[in-house]
Amino acid sequence: MKAKVLKYKFDGNTIVAPYMELEPYAENVFISLARKNEYGNESEDSFHIICKIGDVHFSCGQYSRRILDKEGHREEAATYCKNWIENTLKDVEDGKIIPLLSVHVFNALGLDSTPLVQAREEYAKKQEEKRLERKRKEELERKEKETRWQQLLDENKRKFLDGEKITAEMFLEITGRDGFDIHIRTKGTFNRHVTAIDRNGTVSFRKYKGRRTPDFTGCHKAVADYLAFLAGNEIRK
Incomplete structure (x- = not known):
């Protein structure tokens, strides 16, 4: 049929x-x-x-x-x-x-489908409220995460300026946040070879068997130029 x-x-x-x-x-x-x-x-x-x-x-x-x-x-x-x-x-x-x-x-x-229509509208309203609440929580978590990250950068910057060694990754993150530009080849040296560095340019690095020691001239210059950059900003303030 x-x-x-x-x-x-x-x-x-x-x-x-x-x-x-x-x-x-x-x-x-x-x-x-x-x-x-x-x-x-x-x-x-x-x-x-x-x-x-x-x-x-x-x-x-x-x-x-x-x-x-x-x-x-x-x-x-x-x-x-x-x-x-x-x-x-x-x-x-x-x-x-x-x-x-x-x-x-x-x-x-x-x-009469009115109760069904109303139930659908109420359910949709509750789902939207849940969506907005999730969005608020996600935004709050994002802000809290960003705050913790900025605090970590501040802490590592203080250590660096106090003469302590910090990781190359942290150095690049801090300089990037401060608006200090480092040449792309120097960044590559930091990422591939440098494990830690201090404000004196003292480098801890990865040594690979059978390979020559990398040239850290660019890294030393980046540190010196960054310190000069910070000093210049302080004078302008």
């Missing part, structure tokens, strides 16, 4: 009512082929489950033939359809998400 069936379009948001070929499955329950298994395995063919209430048919999901043939599944489907209206109204009371399809089914049955 063929009947008009309320169902979601492929986009999952639009309700359509195409005519579908229905096969009896249980009391007031039908199935309709949704998709053949690409490997020809009929037990894995996918079917729409169609509930019939009054003269209204609507899809309640998709299952494989293997699932549909399981013992007790027909009785379960019949009970689901029989209690569908009652359970939908219970979901409204419990504040659960109400599918758009349910609103269309209520309208098609001539039932």
